[in-house]
Amino acid sequence: MDGAKMDQMLKVRMEEVERILKTYLPDVSGMQRTVLEAMEYSVLAGGKRLRPIMMLESYRIFGGNERVIEPFAAALEMIHTYSLVHDDLPAMDNDQYRRGKLTTHAKYGEAMGILAGDALLTYAFETAAKAFALTFDAARVGRAMQVLARKAGIYGMLGGQVIDVESEGKPGMTLEKITRIHTLKTAALIESSLMIGAILAGAKEEQICQMEQVARNVGIAFQIQDDILDVTSTQEVLGKPIGSDAKNEKVTYLTLQGMEASVAEVNRLSDEAVSLLEQLAGDTAFLEALVRMLTVRKK
């Protein structure tokens, strides 16, 4: 798939996700309107919507063509957003800006930052549960909800965040630990994205498992590529300062394994993911191009 076509397809799918998000975000009205405003502000503050785009694509690859996927796509983006809102809190990363805008706690105050994150997380499950009304196959929706909760929680994204927070500034970082952090903190939500698409479309166990593996490779490769770009790119291309890992004496996959092995690992993970997708019967061209874009990326 050439770059121009890919950009065009991405744009169309982003617009699809924006429409779904606006459909499923709660109305901003009533006595609790501040938290509703803060939720909407956080979710609509931008972002590439990669997780819901990948979920919708996985669903289509396995023949899904119903609206049952939409509440899950919205729920996943709400969970991703909640994690950013809470990561930005003063007790965590204490960030005042994200994507050039005030972070939620910086705009609405710390208490409302905590509550808006809690609200997004809870509303994600309320939203996902709306899928029960859109299908007769409640068991499938139940399975999807279980995956959503698990991959967001202690055995997924949140678990990775805990290990990351606890490792910060401490000696003893190992390759095993780094890979665990990447797998949980970054890959888990992508796993839920591709898995839920497959589950709701009625894919076979083996295929659901394959999609989980594709997502894991994408997540881990994305993070190693992050380390590589921090050394090889420029601030102009990346849009953020480079050399920050070296400055913070951060132990990364790259510092432990070296440049050559790191580049090779990104390529291996990326090739394997694409090859897993090629084995499927559906039209996987867009998802393959997306996997390449996210792993062997230049910025």
Added chain:
Amino acid sequence: MDGAKMDQMLKVRMEEVERILKTYLPDVSGMQRTVLEAMEYSVLAGGKRLRPIMMLESYRIFGGNERVIEPFAAALEMIHTYSLVHDDLPAMDNDQYRRGKLTTHAKYGEAMGILAGDALLTYAFETAAKAFALTFDAARVGRAMQVLARKAGIYGMLGGQVIDVESEGKPGMTLEKITRIHTLKTAALIESSLMIGAILAGAKEEQICQMEQVARNVGIAFQIQDDILDVTSTQEVLGKPIGSDAKNEKVTYLTLQGMEASVAEVNRLSDEAVSLLEQLAGDTAFLEALVRMLTVRKK
């Protein structure tokens, strides 16, 4: 039901809930063990387990006798606990002690307090989703999950907390707003408790609605009684300082309506709840006694 028998039954049911909680809490092991410890510490720090006890009772009243209710009972207590953990945070009430023990953030640090609350909330939904494996009636479990999420979220407990936080120290408190705060912040989780018991036992729509009303009455009456005891009780009986509402010049149901009307309203709500329960075919004696204990209480 006499007091001694009630105490004995309550004790047995508390032990049942403790057993369920221990079954469903995650194992404390692995790289993310700090958050797992903090979750266990928070949930096992005590509490009367009233919400899961009421859920189990509602389930039994409508003839339920399967294990499918257990993950929901555990999930509800996890959600209640997450709300306490986040309420205690420095940016919220900034409490160092709860029930004579260090609060979660005081013991594990603020970042881990936020993460442990997030973890409990997410794990509650992961736990509830385990019910899908315990029944063939996935639609019923789906409905229960929807109620759980809704009553915990912006249209339930969290919404009430937002209105409460925003009203603090500001003029303009009205009876409507106070009742809304009580209904959302306190009654909503009790509503989910009694409703989910009824839903999973296969109760009729009308009965589910009745249980919601019983729970709403209990929640509102409990809060008005709280105002009353703050004026009429003693520190020895209550186990906490009295007169705090007057000291903080807090506008409450009692200050707006006066003592006579407040006592009458508690009795009305309590009587109505008991009368709704009396209309049901099942054995409602214990739940009726519990409603009386929670509303027209002396401490």
